[in-house]
Amino acid sequence: MKGILLQTDYHRGLPPGKFESRNSKSETPGFGFRTSDLGFPVFGLWLCGKLVPLLFLGLAVTGFCQGGSAARLPLALNIPAHESLTGTAGDYVTVHCDVSNRGNAALTDVTTYLSLVDNANRMPVDLEDWSAERGLFIGTIEPGQTFPLDWKIHFVKAGDYSLIVVATGSGSELPETSQIVRFRVNPKRNLEAAKVLPVALGEPVLLIFLMALVVFFRNRRIAA
């Protein structure tokens, strides 16, 4: 597996065994120009509006759209079922995922992302504190090759979570996803509740009782 990594990393100009980390925020696609700058005549727009869909339909029928954006990538993302992610808040765990190219052609610009959802709040989790790397750039995957990916994540907060790995690549706008892995982060208990709680609850009550006793005896002595 190291040989595969070396070959691909060599082509990407990266040091062996290193993936390029990519921030998801910088992945927003941009066209680089505004529609107001086009300056097409109204007639041209009308013509394009009518002709382009017809042309697109024609190409699709003749099979020219087979490698288009709607086609799915032959990528398989697998998080091994035997890997249990359950742990305690504060733990560091490694999420392992195998990314395989099951197609007949090489896949380029393959990038993988980690996505985490807080099940109780039904909200995506900001991975800033959870993982140093939100995305891992793989680059090219030859047919039949499999990349093992390891994400080190920090269990920041207790709760129930769902994890998924997403991969994108050239040749399709549709991302491929792994299966959903559900896991639980247990709260960290540094102090023993069985010892702390009796003191925390009992001592104030005991003090109130002692205070009442002292004042009672004082009043009794004054009355005598």
Added chain:
Amino acid sequence: MIRHIWRKDLQSELYTWKGTVWLLIAALLFSFTSYLLLTDKELSLLDQTELLWLLAKIIIATAMLIVTIDASSIATAEFEKGTAESLFLAPMTLSDFILGKLLASLTLWVLVFVVATPYIIVASSGTHLAGFFLGYVALFGTLGVLGLLCVTLALSLLYRSSRNTLTTSLVVLLFLTIPALFGSSLKNSGAVAGFSRINPIDSIFSALDNVLVDYQVRLSANLRFLSPVVGFVVVGILFLLVAARVFRRRGIAGEMR
């Protein structure tokens, strides 16, 4: 006579709701802290040693606040109620009066420490740090409280007013607490670093950090933190001696100029 003053103040402290309610407040604060350390999700990420350090800081800070408030009125109440004159008519020196009041206020610290002891023991369970925790809180707490008591009693002799003494004592306490609120990166910068090094309260907190978090339990490893606290006690005693001299010169019925 010192014993007489001490017993009289202790009886007035312990035989009233007002006096003993401080201990209840301390216990409630420690209970609340322990409960938070046990249940809060963010705090639960801390290591147990860091939780102990947090608890130690709260115990010291609570004790200092309670003792300062109590000591602000323990001597000045005699002047405000007019009982000081009758006290000094008895064969009693000013030193007896001051030492008696000092002992009574120190006893309140001892009582707060006794209240805190069960919390310290249960929180340190499983760390083998309970003995060091108790010992260092007792040592540094007693020295810190003693220094603060000397300053407060000196102010009492100078002001002879509970309100002024309390306000000034609290300002002194707040001033001493400020560096402890700074982050470690800020403490490394010039002026703050210097002030932090000589600050007694910051030194107490750093010593407890050294013992509880870094496991530097030997006394020799904490001498650098002990010296500013001892220095504070010496300064407090000197200030008290000066205040006593000023008090003697003015007389019992003297007004502050």
